[in-house]
Amino acid sequence: MPPKADQHGPAPTSPTGIPLDVGPTYAAQHGEYLTTAGGTRLRETDISLKAGPRGPILLRDHHLREKITHFDHERIPERVVHARGAAAHGHFEANGAAERLTCAAFLRSGAQTPVFLRFSNVVGSRGSMDTARDTRGFATKFYTEEGIFDLVGNNMAVFFIQDGIKFPDLVHAVKPNPSNEIPQAQSAHDGFWDFVSLRTEAQAHTMWQMSDRGIPRSYRMMEGFGVHTFRLVNADGATSLVKWHWKPASGVHSLTWEEAQLAAGNDPDYLRRDLADAIESGAFPSWDLGVQVFPDTEDQMFDGIDLLDPTKFVPEELAPVQIVGTMTLDANPVNYFAETEQVAFHPGHLVRGIDVTNDPLLQARLFSYIDTQLTRLAGPNFEQIPINRTHAPVNDMLRDGSHQSGDQGGAAPYHPNSLDAGCPFMADDTSAAFIDVPEEVAASHTVREQSASFDDHFSQATLFYRSLTPVEREHVAQAYSFELGKCFEQAVKERQLGHLANIDDELAERVAAALGIPVPESTVPPATDVEVSPALSQVGESWPVAGRRVALVVDSASGTRPVKQVRSKLLAAGVLPVPVAPHGGQVAGVDAQRTYLTAASIEFDAIIVLTAAAPGEDADPNLDTKAGYDDAPDRTVDPRVEKLVGEFWRHSKSIGAIGGGLDVLPTAGVAAGAPGVHVGNAAEVVQGLLHDLEQHRVWQRFTAE
Numbered sequence: 001m002p003p004k005a006d007q008h009g010p011a012p013t014s015p016t017g018i019p020l021d022v023g024p025t026y027a028a029q030h031g032e033y034l035t036t037a038g039g040t041r042l043r044e045t046d047i048s049l050k051a052g053p054r055g056p057i058l059l060r061d062h063h064l065r066e067k068i069t070h071f072d073h074e075r076i077p078e079r080v081v082h083a084r085g086a087a088a089h090g091h092f093e094a095n096g097a098a099e100r101l102t103c104a105a106f107l108r109s110g111a112q113t114p115v116f117l118r119f120s121n122v123v124g125s126r127g128s129m130d131t132a133r134d135t136r137g138f139a140t141k142f143y144t145e146e147g148i149f150d151l152v153g154n155n156m157a158v159f160f161i162q163d164g165i166k167f168p169d170l171v172h173a174v175k176p177n178p179s180n181e182i183p184q185a186q187s188a189h190d191g192f193w194d195f196v197s198l199r200t201e202a203q204a205h206t207m208w209q210m211s212d213r214g215i216p217r218s219y220r221m222m223e224g225f226g227v228h229t230f231r232l233v234n235a236d237g238a239t240s241l242v243k244w245h246w247k248p249a250s251g252v253h254s255l256t257w258e259e260a261q262l263a264a265g266n267d268p269d270y271l272r273r274d275l276a277d278a279i280e281s282g283a284f285p286s287w288d289l290g291v292q293v294f295p296d297t298e299d300q301m302f303d304g305i306d307l308l309d310p311t312k313f314v315p316e317e318l319a320p321v322q323i324v325g326t327m328t329l330d331a332n333p334v335n336y337f338a339e340t341e342q343v344a345f346h347p348g349h350l351v352r353g354i355d356v357t358n359d360p361l362l363q364a365r366l367f368s369y370i371d372t373q374l375t376r377l378a379g380p381n382f383e384q385i386p387i388n389r390t391h392a393p394v395n396d397m398l399r400d401g402s403h404q405s406g407d408q409g410g411a412a413p414y415h416p417n418s419l420d421a422g423c424p425f426m427a428d429d430t431s432a433a434f435i436d437v438p439e440e441v442a443a444s445h446t447v448r449e450q451s452a453s454f455d456d457h458f459s460q461a462t463l464f465y466r467s468l469t470p471v472e473r474e475h476v477a478q479a480y481s482f483e484l485g486k487c488f489e490q491a492v493k494e495r496q497l498g499h500l501a502n503i504d505d506e507l508a509e510r511v512a513a514a515l516g517i518p519v520p521e522s523t524v525p526p527a528t529d530v531e532v533s534p535a536l537s538q539v540g541e542s543w544p545v546a547g548r549r550v551a552l553v554v555d556s557a558s559g560t561r562p563v564k565q566v567r568s569k570l571l572a573a574g575v576l577p578v579p580v581a582p583h584g585g586q587v588a589g590v591d592a593q594r595t596y597l598t599a600a601s602i603e604f605d606a607i608i609v610l611t612a613a614a615p616g617e618d619a620d621p622n623l624d625t626k627a628g629y630d631d632a633p634d635r636t637v638d639p640r641v642e643k644l645v646g647e648f649w650r651h652s653k654s655i656g657a658i659g660g661g662l663d664v665l666p667t668a669g670v671a672a673g674a675p676g677v678h679v680g681n682a683a684e685v686v687q688g689l690l691h692d693l694e695q696h697r698v699w700q701r702f703t704a705e
């Protein structure tokens, strides 16, 4: 954790070394006395200055006016997209594999660079729920010794649109209906499907979004993609084209749609809590950074794929991801507003050795990100906000403006000058200057046209869909059925269904059946010989289980011994056991962290029931009189535990039962021999459970249903 100042201690710095409190003036909460913003100590902050105890408030009460005025201006505009987010500090260590590709200092072997990473939802407002079906932002700020490098990516390899001029249209379409601001944070509405069915370039991205990747289990379990193709230049001036990838050490995993919906109500902070808790508990999330490398050819194509088209990705099977370093997140922000809210990313924050390409989406982004901060962070000096400050020396000639906090000396903020002895000087190749890669620009007429290689809008949607396992495809079909089922306009549903027919017959049939609409004819030649990319599937591999959470359901009749054994075995595997009991306090030798009332299956990856089953003295006294329970006087299992276990079953999560806990299985409709159901002693149950957690879910159970 970053150091916290106490009243005697030093002002805190962020883990990246940035001073969070610039001086005593800003240490308001840590100091001894409450003061005004000007530092005057105060005697009173609860009662305004008045003309007599029952008289009017006096305008001369400076503290009152300052307190209210400042409060009135506490909010800043939220980000126009990616408003809801969570972030963490960490560091990146390069392994040197990129040295042959780029002269960027932070990619030299062994180089360690502080980072700040902000994850986000694209659509929802700042106060919306984490688990909406949406694309997730994956923005990393590298505080390199050569300046800031921002890798502002998403958790999906392709983007909705091909040209930045369409971005306002896209965002207006996906945001809530302007007349009533409904629905919040989701794409399941006419506006979104109207737009993406008219702009068919969006079909590849919507396919990713309708897949399980649209509802990640955790930020820690998401891949990140730079999306665009970038150009690297090495120390000899040789260039190559690359696509950036972040590969999570925990693997790529998702929620089920029901879990995502339950979490939205039960714990809207689901993903940010998961991230903060993991870091707090020492289960530091980490990702490998990798690049797919392509020759910097004149046509900028690779295996028929236009590298400048951001709606296309290159399957890993065609261009393997080469790992160039590892990022670990190890500290939570100290102050959400100061860091997570005020951080400002920009795809144009580049360092020497990394340059952009002519991807028309990227080019528009280069304009947009500074522009948006001018409003959001109220002026041109947002790079001076501590979280945005570079760790490299700054010698700019940018002067004044709102919120200027630099003590800029010197007499000549212009170049050339003689008054400051010509300082600062221009850097060159010997002094690590930024490299603008010389590029031949085709002599042509100005046009509002796209390259014909941008015209294929369906084949990669097909590729993605067919690369998934049957259970993942079923989820995609369900997602389209849900989203289009929420639309009211028949024409919108039919148009989108027509595109699904162009993507895959079987998908179109499933969704058409759910909507009750006949399957339309496809309008493009059906893709037959599509190569699949198994790397896109989440099913079939084993992953580390550290940081997973297991509910231990206990009551006062649970034996303390098995509870202790289970706990210690889970902890030894880096898994967090969370005791869930009928009430708070000590139960069965452990401190209850959740009660039967407050626990929800979405909080956990697996469950072990160790209750003695019959609701005895622990039972809620009101339970028997509740509607629905009266007709089961011979009930032997607490209905709240039964409901909890039933949810774990439906969500295909691992279930363990020990001793009296076995009684809950039949009442919850769970067969003891079913996949992912473990009974026996503590060692057997934990072993089975850990094996399931390595696969993330009990996948067979989906298909068994």
Ligand code: HDD
Pocket (backbone or CB within 6 Å): 079, 080, 081, 082, 085, 118, 119, 120, 136, 137, 138, 139, 152, 153, 154, 159, 163, 164, 165, 167, 226, 227, 228, 310, 343, 344, 345, 361, 362, 364, 365, 368, 369, 372, 373
């Ligand atoms: Fe963007 C924010 C990612 C296209 C304009 N974008 C933003 C964030 C992420 C992305 C992760 C949140 C950064 C943060 O945490 O503060 N955006 C992308 C990706 C894109 C993309 C991966 C395509 C490959 N964006 C894009 C286009 C435009 C923008 C084409 C405009 C022409 N994006 C913005 C913005 C935001 C933003 C409006 C809102 C807040 C901010 O920039 O700082 O300027």
